[in-house]
Amino acid sequence: MHLRLPATLLAFTLLAACSATAPVKPAATPETSAAAPATPAADDNLNAVAWSQTALEHDLIYLQTYRDAQARLLAAMKDKDWDALPKDDRAVPAKGLKPAVVLDIDETVLDNSPYQARLIKSGGEFNEADWAAWCKEQNARALPGVVEFTQFAAKHGIAVIYISNRAKDLDEATLGNLRKAGLPVSGPEAFLGLGTFVQDCEQIGTEKGCRRQLVSRKYRVLMQFGDQIGDFVTVLANNAEGRQKAMAPYLPWVGSRWFVLPNATYGSWEPAMFNNDWSAPRQERHRLKVNALRFD
Template sequence: MRLSLICAALATGLLATACQPVREQAPAAVPVATAPAPSVPADDNLNAVLWVQRSAEYRAAAAQTFRAATDHLDAALKQADWDALVPEERSNPARGLKPAVILDIDETVLDNSPYQARLVRDGAEYSDPTWDAWVEERKAKALPGVVEFARAAHARGITLVYISNRAVHLKQATLDNLRSEGLPVADDGVFLGLGTVVADCEQDGSEKDCRRQLAGRQYRVLMQFGDQLGDFARVYDNTPAGRQALLDRYEDWFGERWWMLPNPTYGSWEPALFDNDWRQPRDARRATKRAALEVAQ
């Protein structure tokens, strides 16, 4: 009985199997060649610009700088001889003069990272025509914390003086941009751009010492703000050693009279590494910078 049932079952199973439709085995997958991703040249400024635009750390650093400076305003005002100009740039006594604060503009008050981002995108480098076009757009935004500081200074009767290496022909666009961002502008005379003529002082390139002297003739300077050493005092020797010597001399002024904003995207520290010779090809400048790296052994 069991044998016949088993046989019948087997027969039925074989018949059912025989009646199943035949399925062809799928052919093995053939690798499909993909087009290579477009090659994008490396850009030294990519991470720096991204850090300024996208990191919370950058915003925190800027905001805490201006907040700390605000806390020092009253103490600076009360000290009649308090002065943030180096002695060689002070030609007249500061005591009794109206109080002022000197601010650089680019990367100190206004954020130009969208212009830097364009250069990264286009594989380009700074040029006067592209820079002038950007300034004329009047689209730069205020750095975190600067408007609050500026308004606190203005409320205390302190004049804000803007000493910038934006050329004088960009004055109106710059003042428009400052005002649109809520920065106090007492009058057009508080903008001292590159090309400002200062009597009895010979300007050397883009150094700001003559313009600081001009401000010092009218004001007691309580504080200075910048993103480069040259925003605070003249850099006579733009080499790593010369810049360090200037920092060593006035190190105690930072955080009291001088306030430095972070700017990894550009600055005079960079050409100091390749003998200030911008005529060198980009690859040669990059090679010199790479050679200057301190590599852990």
């Protein structure tokens, strides 16, 4: 934690020999400066990214989540009726299938905050080219607790499956990054990225329902992990009401079958405040987000 210290008071002595010289102006301080503070960018993500990178609380939440899940995992495996897939994603009966855990990747397994930090520094917004370049660096670190949890699962014969909305051409880079970060990867089939073909299932946008159905044909899913609601269940309408409706039947599963991780830097929660219209100007999106705030 960095503490803010009071500005140092400077003493100035006017010498007779310099009487003809204009006096030196004291350095501006918070108490003396009349300049207006700089206005943050409309979509300023600074605090959220700084929290993700520097707050010990952020890391403790991840550790707490994965440790709690690990403590529950073997009991879930022994319960033959235990399944963490929504009923709409269960294509075949789960009983008798091999056990698995399903994890999202970005901000669930891998930390991409350096990419967000670069956007803050450049003043830019997310774009596919820069994102792909970052992914191909394969330098994203594993988030706290996830390596230990996934290795524990693999050691006990539980398949570790990653479902991500990274583009298809990032498959190899993503697998390489996962391995580099120490995460178990049984093979390419353990990673289901965007564009994965699932027979007899039509994918809606970036929703993961079809890929969860694909997993359900071979596995009994013990737990799911993600930082977005869509990592767990299909969200038909990405607005406040639609998001609550999608989660309502499964609230008892949160903390036992579903483990939700924090992401204040980006996510489907943000466009839900401006009607999912990314084509709107940044200032307009900013205005609508302010309107969505509560003031009492």
